[in-house]
Amino acid sequence: MGLLKEFKEFAVKGNVVxxxxxxxxGGAFGKIVSSFVNDIIMPPLGVLLGGVDFKDLAVTLRDAYTTEAGEEMAAVVLSYGxxxxxVVDFVIIAxxxxxxxxxxxxxxKKEAAAPPPPPAAPPKSEVLLEEIRDLLKNK
Structure with a gap:
């Protein structure tokens, strides 16, 4: 039971929550940025570069083929698009x-640079006691 209690305290701490x-x-923000890049930034950029769709940019290292046993092997492709x-997603998020x-x-920095508030004035009774003390010292 002690381990379960410790885990519960850990999980409920503010920093874990x-x-x-x-x-x-962050996951939701990542989806928004991906949509922004894919749907807003890349299409005009592709048009500016002559109608290039970045998703189609790839280099085929080996074409698809059929083995002697009749098995179809997929093409080996580097999808650099x-x-x-x-990379654009990362740059925007960063x-x-x-x-x-x-x-x-x-x-x-603004909070640290702000001057500390002035000390509160001592209560009236304390001021009176100090005056009485000073008068008694002078006698």
């Missing part, structure tokens, strides 16, 4: 993360 939420949001799209971290660091 925050991490789980971040993974879920998909690689280009994944840039967005960079901007988010830069914004967070900016907020942290």
């Amino acid at each position: 925050d991490l789980a939420v971040a993974v879920i949001i 998909n690689f280009i799209q994944n 840039f967005v993360i960079f901007m988010a971290i830069k914004a967070m660091n900016s907020f942290k």
Whole structure:
């Protein structure tokens, strides 16, 4: 029972829950970026490059063939077009993360640079007691 209790405390801690939420949001964000790259960025880029569809960019290393036993073997293909799209996805995601971290660091610097609040004025009774003390010292 002790191990189960320790695991429950670990799993319910804020940082583990925050991490789980971040993974879920990150997965959804990845889908949005992939759609943005595939549906918004790559088509105009392909048109600018002469009607190239990046998904079709590939080099065939070996054509498909049929073995002597009648088995069909698939072609061996290097799909570098998909690689280009994944690189663009990565660059966009990395840039967005960079901007988010830069914004967070900016907020942290502003908080650190803000002067600390002035100390609260002592209560009136304390001021009176200090005055009485000073008067008694002078006598």
